Amino acid sequence: MPHLIAASNSVPAAWQSAWQQAAFRYRLLITLLLLVLLVANLPHFFAWVQARPGVRLSDPLLALLPAHEVSWPTFIVIYISAGLAFSYVLPRPYVLLRLLGAYWLMQICRIMLLALLPLEPPLGLLPLRDPIIDTFIYVSAGPITKDLFFSGHTATVMLFALAMGTSQRRRWLLAATAVVGFLVMVQHVHYSYDVVAAPIFALGCYWLAGWWADPAANELA
Structure with missing residues (x-):
């Protein structure tokens, strides 16, 4: 019990500091302002x-x-990952x-690459149905199918992994x-190139974001 009390007290202490x-x-x-502006313009x-x-x-x-249609398994994995x-x-x-x-940088990279590389979706694509993103961000008359290079879903989960430091959760x-990358390929919503590139961009963006967040003060435990 004393350990639990000490742990609960350390959270507000970390934020206060x-x-x-x-x-x-x-x-x-x-950063929060930039994210709001990003979401508003997407x-x-x-x-x-x-x-x-x-x-x-x-x-x-x-x-x-x-x-194959695998939207439900894909987003179950994504949202459990986000919770962890x-x-x-x-x-x-x-x-x-x-x-x-890092997430903001990743989205900026995607915006620039999507602008520079106009692509048609893969043959056999089955639209990926996200109950949150489709409602609040990808607001359109039909599904977004040309949001291709690189895979934002795969890169986002990779960012989550990188933020875990050396914990078991990583x-x-x-x-x-890997599961999300495979599933978006199974549904043909991304080329394999999109999936392979995603972790690379996630790594680069997370590294750059370390300078913004001041890595000397960054808790890695």
Whole structure:
């Protein structure tokens, strides 16, 4: 019982200590503002991406996988991963700041690459149904199918894994990253190239976000 009390007291103490630092306050507020602006503008961007013509790629690996509807398993894995990640990072303010910053950077990378690489969706695509994202972000008359390079779902779960430090949860979330990458290919909502590239971009964005979050103060335990 004393250990539980000490642990519960350490959470507000960590936030109190971080909040006393002006640099942390400003960076957290700026990051949250950037995320709000990002979410507010994504519907217009994806409507533009969806409307323009693109190139359909040849993907021998994807051609070996018959298309199946696996939206439910995909989002069960994603949302369980999100729960595991945020239960870990919320008591760790600098880790949370780094994760949020990395997610914003990852989305900016995707926006730039989607703008530069107009693609048509893979053959056999079955639209991925996300009850949260489809309702609040990808608001459109029809499904978004040209949101391709790179896989945001796979990269997001990879970011969750990276934020776990050296904990046991990292291994679980690395496995979840592979599962999500495989499932979005099974549903043919992404090329294999999109999935392979996703962890690479996630690693780069998480590394860059370490500078923004001040890694000297970053709790890695």
